[in-house]
Amino acid sequence: xxxxxxxxxxxxxxxxxxxxxxxxxxxxxxxxxxxxxxxxxxxxxxxxxxxxxxxxxxxxxxxxxxxxxxxxxxxxxxxxxxxxxxxxxxxxxxxxxxxxxxxxxxxxxxxxxxxxxxxxxxxxxxxxxxx
Numbered sequence: 001x002x003x004x005x006x007x008x009x010x011x012x013x014x015x016x017x018x019x020x021x022x023x024x025x026x027x028x029x030x031x032x033x034x035x036x037x038x039x040x041x042x043x044x045x046x047x048x049x050x051x052x053x054x055x056x057x058x059x060x061x062x063x064x065x066x067x068x069x070x071x072x073x074x075x076x077x078x079x080x081x082x083x084x085x086x087x088x089x090x091x092x093x094x095x096x097x098x099x100x101x102x103x104x105x106x107x108x109x110x111x112x113x114x115x116x117x118x119x120x121x122x123x124x125x126x127x128x129x130x131x
Contacts, residue, residue: 003029004031005063009032011062015058018034021034038099040057040096042054043092044092051067052066074116084120090126094121095121100113100114
């Protein structure tokens with residue numbers, strides 16, 4: 001997870017467990033949060049193309065975050081859940097999970113991808129803390 005704010009990075013590291021560090025000083029979002037967690041509960045506000053906008057369910061006031069799936073469309077890697085979210089028209093409480101997927105290429109090189117998945121739990125009513 002990355003952010004442009006050192007204060008936000010420290011808050012996220014405290015909430016998720018981990019370390020905030022300035023990893024890329026010249027980048028738009030130079031602060032990086034390194035955590036061992038493989039998932040988080042999120043209030044998803046928008047999912048389109050390769051970008052997922054969300055707030056942390058544990059503290060919705062911590063700001064809006066983006067998950068970018070890089071060159072892949074979210075609907076291709078997260079399946080029907082992204083389509084369901086798009087049809088809701090309002091924020092939803094979800095579990096955002098990341099799992100490592102390893103495979104061996106034809107040349108024998110092992111490659112690891114971090115594959116996201118999204119589990120839709122319920123609609124979110126707009127309060128600061130989901131139930």
